[in-house]
Amino acid sequence: MAGSKYVCTTSSGKVRRVAVVGGGLAGLMTVIKLCEAGVPVDLFSLVPVKRSHSVCAQGGINASVNTKGEGDSPRVHFEETVLGGDFLAQQPPCLGMAEAAPGIVHLLDRMGVPFNRTPEGLLDFRRFGGTLYHRTAFAGATTGQQLLYALDEQVRRFETQGVEDAQGVAIPGEKMVRKFEFWDFVQLVLDDEGTCRGLVAQDLKSMEIRGFAADAVCLATGGPGIVFGRSTNSTINTGIANAIAYKQGAIYGNGELIQIHPTAIPGADKLRLISESARGEGGRIWVPKDAMDKRDPMQIPEKDRRYFLEDKYPLYKNLVPRDVASRELFKVCYGEKAGIMGRNEVYLDLTHIPEAMLRKKLAGILEIYEKFVGVSPYHNPMKVFPAVHYSMGGMWVDFERDERGSLKHGSPRNHATNITGLYNVGESDYQYHGGNRLGANSLLSTIYGGMVTGPAIASYVDNLDRSAFDLPESLFSKAEKAEQKKYDELASKDGDENPYGLHKELGEMMLRDVTIERHNPVLEKVIEKIGELEERYKNVAVVDSSAKANQAVPFMRHLEGMLILARVIAEGALARNECRGAHYKPDYDDKNKDATHPIGRDDQNWLRSTLAKWGGREGGRSKVEFIREFDYSLAGQRVHVTDQVDISLMALRKRDYTKKKAANAADPTAAPKPAEEAAKA
Ligand SMILES: Cc1cc2nc3c(=O)[nH]c(=O)nc-3n(C[C@H](O)[C@H](O)[C@H](O)COP(=O)(O)OP(=O)(O)OC[C@H]3O[C@@H](n4cnc5c(N)ncnc54)[C@H](O)[C@@H]3O)c2cc1C
Incomplete structure (x- = not known):
């Protein structure tokens, strides 16, 4: 849409909007970029956006600014990200991210983030895991809070900015951003062709359930740490939004990769x-x-x-x-x-x-x-002691490469899911961190992801032949009614199972059996137990009957989602018979050792993403199908996708952090130099 001004009204004068679910760093940056492209946004969040889980981030954000003159560079940052992720990260988006990082930190600095500085007044950088360079910019140990507040201020500017029609006339009562805080996303609205045309959400104070048309929906809904009961995550991090979209057909990637x-x-x-x-x-x-x-x-x-x-x-x-x-x-x-x-x-x-x-x-x-x-x-x-912290896995999303092999900026494929019109970004997507995220790369991937996703969605909606706002109202009222019926059924449950008790059982088991060490016979029992919990879930009792601000019924909904994701995680772990990044199976540690498979590897899974597809239910138990390839359509094109990881930019190398430093090499895991280069050096 370069050069053109986005027309944000339909022929009948309705304002065309995009919905962003999630007001953490990823969601807010997506909103900013959409607004900069002239696209009005409805922003939804379970909590006030300034309380999103991003506020908890402590240590910092990576960018190879190299102020300490150590020879760091975006290329080194990229390579260490791929190596740290044990070669499961998609390389083109990682390269785009590492190259954009210094600019992102300078942008945040100009927005007023109070980064620590050196005595000379330069941005200060500290070390984090997986690198020998000082690459992490930080604002004390409350970096996430400072970043979130900075982006929140930018979004507030758009909340007060009016929407103009094609003639540049302000539309009365319309603002670029409408914010819906304390709203829970409960369903995507899909048309007969399966294209996403909006969403249904519930106001957690009045309990009103309402359908919203949207020309595209973007989920930026964070990680699923609460599936494991106790973790470092906020209590809202149940992964529910991804579970809902997965159930409606979106593919989930690398669910088993939990940090x-x-x-x-x-x-x-x-x-x-x-x-x-x-x-x-x-x-x-x-x-x-x-x-x-x-x-x-x-x-x-x-x-x-x-x-x-x-x-x-x-x-x-x-x-x-x-x-x-x-x-x-x-x-x-x-x-x-x-x-x-x-x-x-x-x-x-x-x-x-x-x-x-x-x-x-x-x-x-x-x-x-x-x-x-x-x-x-x-x-x-x-x-x-160690704790569940982060999900490298999440919704599968696409990308388009440019001629250098990096990300093609503005392509509608960037961060698109396989459901046309549905995007996903932030911790809730799967593509930047492979088998193991490097510390301080998440804040970066959320912000970079938002910077890429905003323009991708703008490009997608600019080329739509038909706006969701021109579709019959019945599409939304039908979805609204269906959700109201589900809610009423849940609210009248009077079985013998306590939903909080079921969650406790799930969390304790997942924490014990599906974290640091994984063993197939144990995973099989976990999967069986998840099925049992799903059956018992049918027999839950509501522990709060309030008509307003009811917390128990939404929790039951989230519990159903957590059970679904627990299965994706556990079955993914069972299927991946190898040791890779955070996924460690001692029984497979020594298998398939050779030059290119230095650690235990399963050839079936070597350099593949786990792609999980909802397989429906049988007797209350959910089913997962693992697929190796699929097609999806976007902007009139069919895109063919396989589970092969894109490793076009960096050759495989041994992941060995035990070495001592080689002379003149900053990083002992760096690629060996070709003979003539070494001779020149
Ligand atoms: C304690 C802690 C410290 C960390 N420190 C660092 C660090 O120093 N550096 C680093 O890089 N990373 C760090 N991380 C990781 C990083 O903070 C997160 O990965 C990142 O902030 C996630 O941002 P996000 O925008 O994707 O999601 P979040 O910030 O989690 O935001 C999710 C949003 O989605 C909304 N939402 C979710 N479900 C729904 C729904 N159903 N309906 C409506 N809204 C919904 C929520 O309300 C929220 O607004 C840390 C993580 C933890 C736990």
Whole structure:
């Protein structure tokens, strides 16, 4: 649509809108880009957008600005992202993301994000896992909050900006952004051809259910951490929106790839994160050499401590990628029973760092520890253990490559799902992080994703032959009625099962059996148990009968979605017989070892995405079909998709973080230089 002004009214004068579900960083950036293209937006969020889960992000956002003169570059950032993700990330979008990153951080800086600066006034950068470079820009340890508030301000500007018709005349009462906070997305409205034409949502205060026409819908609805009960995620992160779209035909990618963060505070209600930035600023992980050492940790001398990450990974030390670090912690605690006092805990120690520096750079997270544990992390090592943190998997989305192999900006295929007119971006999509996300790459992928998705949708809607706002009203009222009927049925359930109890059972099992180590016989039992929970779900009882602000019935709806996603995750884990990134199956660790398959690999799955398709229900139990290829249509074209990962930009290389630094090489995992290049060097 370059050069043309988007006509945002139909021939009958109705304003044509796009719906964005999700007001985290990904959703807000998508909204900004749509508005900049002149496309009015309806924005939906379960909570006030400033409370979206992005607000919790702590440590920072990656960009190879190289202010410290270390020789970092977007290319190195790209390669480390692909390597960290164990070659399952789609390479063209990753290259686009790494190349855009420095510009994104400078843009956020100009928007007023209070990034930490060096004494010279330059942006400061810290180290994060999976790289030896200082690449992570940060605003203390509350980076997500600062970014979210900055984007929220930009969106508020559009909430006050009027909509103009094709003649440039302001349309009375219409604004570029209409915000629907405390609304729960409950269904996509699909026409007879399966094209997405809008959505149905429920107001969580009045409980009104309403259909909304939209020329395209974009889900930016975050991760599904609550499927695992306790995690570092917010309680709203149930993954429900993706579960709904999946049930309506959208393909889910790599569901089994769930990131376990090495350092969280063990807790009965939630596992609160202690960001990787603590290790980025010099934090050290250790256990007493004698697990049953009763001394106060500050009294345990160096000789009696075991810095197990530093010993095994002499170069990356405490900053190996998260999958590697979490497995080591797990081995020490479960395998060797060498955690503190034999418990599942290790020390994360910052006490050797001056308090003033910790206060300047990490106060946001250290306050959390002090508040919830009641011990000062400035003067005592913290006790931590791994926790479910992030989903690399999510809705399958497409991309179009440009001639360099990067992302073709403005292509309607970017971030399109297989349902025409439905887009997905942020933690809820699957394409940037492969088998394991590098720390501080998520904030980047949400914002870059939004910058790409906005123009993609603008291009899609600009070329639509028929607007959703010209379709008969009955399409929306029918969907609305169907959802009202479902809601009324749920609200009148009076069986013997407590939905919160079912969720507890699900979460405990998923946390125990589908996280760091996976074993097929155990996964088979998990899948059977999910089926049993789905059957028991039919017999739930409503524990709150309020007509307004009812929280129990929406929770039941979310529980149904969590059960569906739990199956996608567990069956995906069963199907992937290999060790890759965060997905670790000890039984397959040594299989298929050869030059190109250095770690245990299953050839069936080597460099493939898991593509899950809803297979309906049988006796209350949901079914998943795994597919290897499919076609979808967009802008009058059929697009053929396979499960092969695009590895056109970077050759495979061994993922080995145990090496020592080679002379003159910043990164020991870097590709070996071809002979003549090496000779020149
Ligand atoms: C504790 C913590 C710290 C982190 N720190 C970092 C960090 O330092 N650096 C980094 O890169 N990453 C970090 N991450 C990861 C990162 O914060 C998230 O991946 C990212 O913020 C997700 O953004 P998002 O916009 O995709 O989704 P979210 O911010 O989760 O937003 C989702 C939105 O969707 C809405 N929504 C969901 N379902 C519905 C529905 N049914 N109807 C209506 N609205 C709905 C929600 O209301 C919300 O507005 C951290 C994660 C955690 C848990």
